[in-house]
Amino acid sequence: MTYFIALVGLLAVFLLAYSASNNRKDIRYRPLVVMLALQLVLAFLLLNTRVGEAVIGSFATAFSYLLGYAAEGINFVFGGLANEGQSPFFIGVLLPIVFISALIGILQYTRILPFIIQYIGLVLSKVNGMGRLESYNAVASAVLGQSEVFISVKKQIGFLPRHRLYTLCASAMSTVSMSIVGAYMTMIQPKYVVAALVLNLFGGFMIASVINPYRVSSEEDLLEVQADETQSFFEMLGEYILDGFKVAVIVAAMLIGFVALIAMINGLFNLAFGITFQELLGYVFAPFAFLMGIPWKEAVEAGSIMATKLVSNEFVAMLNLADHKDLTSKTVGIISVFLVSFANFSSIGIIAGAVKGLHESQGNVVARFGLRLLYGATLVSVLSATVAGLFL
Template sequence: MLLAVNILGLLVFLAIGFLFSKDRKAINWKSVGIMVVLNLFLAWFLTAVPAGRAGVQAAADGFTWIVDISAEGTKFAFGDWYNVKSLNFICSSLMPILMIVPMFDILTYIGLLPWVIKWIGRGLSFLTGQPKFESFYAVEMMFLGNTEVLAISGLQLRSMRKERNLSIAMMSMSCITASIIGAYIEMMPAQFILTAVPVNIVNSLICASLLNPVKVTPEEDTIEKVGEDGEKAPFFSYLGDSILGAGKLILIIIANVVAFVALAKLIDGFLGFIPAIGGFKLSLESILGICMWPFSWLMGLNLHDTWLLAQNMGLKLVTNEFVVMGKVTGEINSFTPHLRAVLTVFVTSFANFSTLGMVLGAFKGLVDDENNNYIAKHVGYMLLSGVLVSLLSAAFVGLFVW
């Protein structure tokens, strides 16, 4: 019965993309169908097949190894403050970013990462029938981050129609960055974090194809620029900038988590002055839970788990994934396998209001006023796309974990 509800949920989420489409007649159903089948295969292979699970476990062990190595720098810097038995959020989850981000930047500097991105992007475009740049962009986001890829794609964005730029903006709401996976797997089940990564990529293309179908002619289907032009900076100058960038990223995450948690507590404080109605006391989580309850139920959960998932889904959308991960990290292993899978996959994305602001800010400095204004008028589509990607990814993976 619950599996049937999960299947129904997957169909409903796809139907929402169709209902809110800007041009239903232009939807390329063959491409959408191929991508749906691809994600069903990925979710099945990575969660239900021994070889797939072994591959995911090997990747998780690799990230854990990298995180453990990065701890050596943290121990040196913090000395006696570094207590393995009582590590705080900053030391356990954020400090590894100081090594992982430069590691990925070094791979970019020597050309290995761009080569990997190029071939994965070409394969994805060939398999799904999606335009080349959109496919490259989906893969690049996974490795480099949404605003970072936007920054190096200015020439391409300025050469494209505003409708395609909107698709890129919508896709930017659903990515995660490989350099931050090390932080995620310290708080949530690594298997489902790593499964969510490729599933999110394909779902970002599915949602853009449904909500904003754009026919791209062969003449338009070109890559103007993927990467940076000009002379390379000296290696150690490049590395220094990367380390400083990683430090700024940590500060941004800390600032966001502190602010959002405190603001949520403040809102709960004000709501606490409202008398309970029929024994039901208002709180931010309860309000968000009510809003997200129908979507949570469609994941195929019992009523107790539906309410728990709905509250965390809503909290993630108005704050960020780190707030929810920090909240449930101590208890998630006690959840049922299905709830553990769908919750972990749903929160593994940047889809929230703060990302909306970052993406809009990036486009403002990269495209002309016509393109920028067009994107700004469709922020609802950007947010809807990000939410739908998270819902679809959770529903795909949930089908195979019970």
């Protein structure tokens, strides 16, 4: 029964993507089959084998060390503000982003990251049937972040047609940046974070190639990544440290606003209708939760968390998930994979603003297909969670 529901879930995802396709005749099915097979194999390896456990364990250990190093700097500045053994969310979860951002800056400055990203992108382009620029951008988005990634391709943005620009933006919304992966790992199990990172990479290509299919000629498929402007090492380091702090503060501000607004809306709905807004949305998203592999008795509860992520952000939803102690481990795993992406309404503004800052007219183009971006990115999350659910 589990496999039948998963099959129906996968068909539902692709039918929903197909219904929104702008060029159904150009959909290439062979790359879709190959990438779905890769998703299934990778999900099995990561979630059901000792090799996967070792990879995830190494990944989690590396980040635990990084978070420990970050704590040294945090404790130096904020030590004594919290009781021993306790740490406020901003200090314990968000401020480590500053150190991770600095580390990314060093790897970027030494040209280690650009080399890795560019050549992984080239390999992926052979699998997904898309352009090298799209493949590069997908990998770069998972490392640099959904707004910073556009800086690395700013020379090309002004020349990209609408359909290629959509794919670049879709990749940015479907993934998450390495600078906040450590924060996620303090809130949900690392194995679900790693699985989601891998599955979303392929899922983003799959959904984009159905919703927005096209072919790139060899003349168009030139990959010239924008190099950073000449900076001294310490200029770069200061910039990345400040960028990391800005991200931490922005996330904190959004959490304060969204958590407060959701609490107020829940209260108003409860007074007026005897049901909270999140519970109401839970019923809307329950069928999707069920098709992802979540038992029906938990589907409404899971759907509420999924909806919270969509209308606010993944941090709010992860905090919400932590409050639901009665969910089974399989449900927690499926929801966790679903939550690891930037697919929410606020990301539309972030991505459109990032592109607009580099190219005015292209930023306006992105804003016009913003809801279409969110639709596709949400389907990517559903697809990844459905595939992961088969092995949980």
